[in-house]
Every structure is written in C-alpha cells, then in structure tokens.
Amino acid sequence: MALISDSDDFTMVGDSAWITVGNLHVHLIRTDEGVVVDIFKGKLEPYDDPITSTYAYFNEGEEED
Secondary structure (H helix, E strand, O other), X not given: OOXXXXXXXXXXXXXXEEEEEOOEEEEEEEOOOEEEEEEEEOOXXXXXXXXXXXXXXXXXXXXXX
16 A cells, blocks of 8 residues: 555555546656655556646645644
8 A cells, every 4th residue: 555544644655556536547756855746637558648747845835844
C-alpha cells in the first residue's frame, strides 16, 4: 500500500503513488529534496508524457510537529 488513510487525509509511505481522479492519473514521486507531481490524461499508456508537472521542496513546507 502506497497511501495510508486517516479519514480524508492520506500519507504516502513509499517512494511513489498513483491516484486516479476522474479521467486523470496523478503520479506522486518522492525525491530526496521533495515531491514531483505528474498528471496524465485518459487511458494511461507506457511512456506517455504528462500533460502537466510540478514539484515542491521539503524545505518550502512547514515544520512537522
């Protein structure tokens, strides 16, 4: 299991996870410095390019308790 649910919140425990939202496929990828999010459309085929991509660094987030 790549995600752990606590009601509507999820925690990614592996290095990547896929989430399907309607006809979009969202790929979350943990890196050493942060996270990459790639979004793919429709029927997912191997080696498709994402329709959009973004990233964030861990040092940009708030400190954890």
